[in-house]
Amino acid sequence: MPYATAADGVRLHYEEAGSGTPILFIHEFGGDCRAWEPQLNYFSRRHRCITYSARGYAPSDIPADVDAYSQAIAVSDALAVLDHLGIARAHIVGLSMGGFATLHFGLTAPERALSLTIAGAGYGAEKQYEDYFRGVSLEVADRFATLGAVEFSKTYALGASRVQFQNKDPRGWQAFADRLAQHSDIGAANTMRGVQAQRPSIYDLEDQIRACTLPALIMVGDEDDHCLQPGIFMKRCLQASGLAVLPKTGHTLNLEEPALFNQLLAEFIAMVEAGRWTPRDPRAEAGQIMKTT
Template sequence: MITTRDGTRLHVEEAGSGTPIVFVHEFGGDHRSWEPQMRYFTRRYRCITYGARGYPPSDVPTDVERYSQAIATDDIADVMTALGIAKAHIVGLSMGGFATLHFGLRYPERALSLVVAGAGYGAEKQYEDYFRNVSLEVARRFEELGAVEFAKIYSTAASRIVFQQKDPRGWQEFATQLAEHSAVGSARTMQGVQARRPSIYDLEAELKQMQVPTLVVVGDEDDHCLQPGLFLKRTVPASGLLVLPKTGHTLNIDEPALFNQFVSDFLATVEQNKWLPRDPRSVPAEIMKTS
């Protein structure tokens, strides 16, 4: 357990040695969701995974003000500080992808690189009000039904069906772990983080200035992440976009081999100082050169 700046204790696991990678989980997952990555990347890296606040065995504060996008971002930094890590590669999925992106904005000096996977829900401006309201409804249902019962509903969301179809055993493990979450922690996370976080479109000016090497990853059947993924590619200077075919929201466990391969190549490229901002000569306005 490590203790954050506001006194919240977070469960942390690590394995391997070398350059650190910190894995930041999604709302529907927890520290266990990164097991395929922990087993793969520990061959070359020091790998850290942790449970966000609200996810046992981490503490579950009952005050919603102990949850926010800024706090989730600070928690990454506090995990690193507690483990004596000055800089790390940060890999996040969905809610963790948003925290990873914000980490690059707020702590660029501590980020060797960013992998921002499946980050888009609530970002699309036309769905802002809907996302805020449905987040609050999800929170209410967690508290009303409890995690065991509501997990049966939440785990069959549209963006998770492709995972259920292609890998029913993997999906069942995800659903089982979701049912083990704290109903209160899940509700407060929805209320404090998800429902209140800013749209990434509102961060355009800041993102254009962020120089951290970034890999954006989306699944082509994760509809509400596709356009935000393109936006990030076009906005973040040193970014690349990976779209995994026939893949939904749970990218790292939906297609672990592809995810690990591309992230591994990305990290190696970054470490060779070869993942650079887009060359200004390759302006998107030009279709063919005539002179």
């Protein structure tokens, strides 16, 4: 079983398939490396696809100390995987927790990214919900620690932005819920406490985000309510970004709508590699309604 070693010695299990320009997929809190299977199957036909299980997710190591988990460490771990594989630059694709890691990757190590795909990222970012998000994240952490993943996954998998997946694809949703039930109790709790509850709001990073020139694709489901406004915010701030809103769709974008997700991502990567995904034309002034002079 292949492993990369993080800066602090934590082992990160990774999987790869295909050859070509590399794509690194970073999973969400409710997933692990298996959550990207529809994308590895599709994109490995023309790309070198890599995904990994974050620290706290078996078969990667599961540190018992919550201080071993943070947003900055999540970025460092992604870089460790690329370093281990000898990859200088890659397209970085992340969902939810992985979407935040992707954004921070672009802010921290832009020279290592060919592009950023930030999907379903926004929970806790809205300033009016910041304190609530931190509190509920700690509550979720406690539930994983006390009830265990097998029991608490039955609740977590039926969140307000997960039921769309269940309604569309009960079999796919059940596979997601089964994987969630296999999570490490302590790994899930520490990830919630160290990464989710402590990460900064993207609204507090506006200056850094505006300075980022990397090509970026932002994807969000229209029924993933707490990601919609952050998605629009990132669209307005990232100089070379596009925003795709998937209709009648919740949070688990790449699994709930795999064909549409793959189509949008494939077109984006093709445009980037052709040099045609450029910053917004300065003539497209956001404040203008109609031109009169």
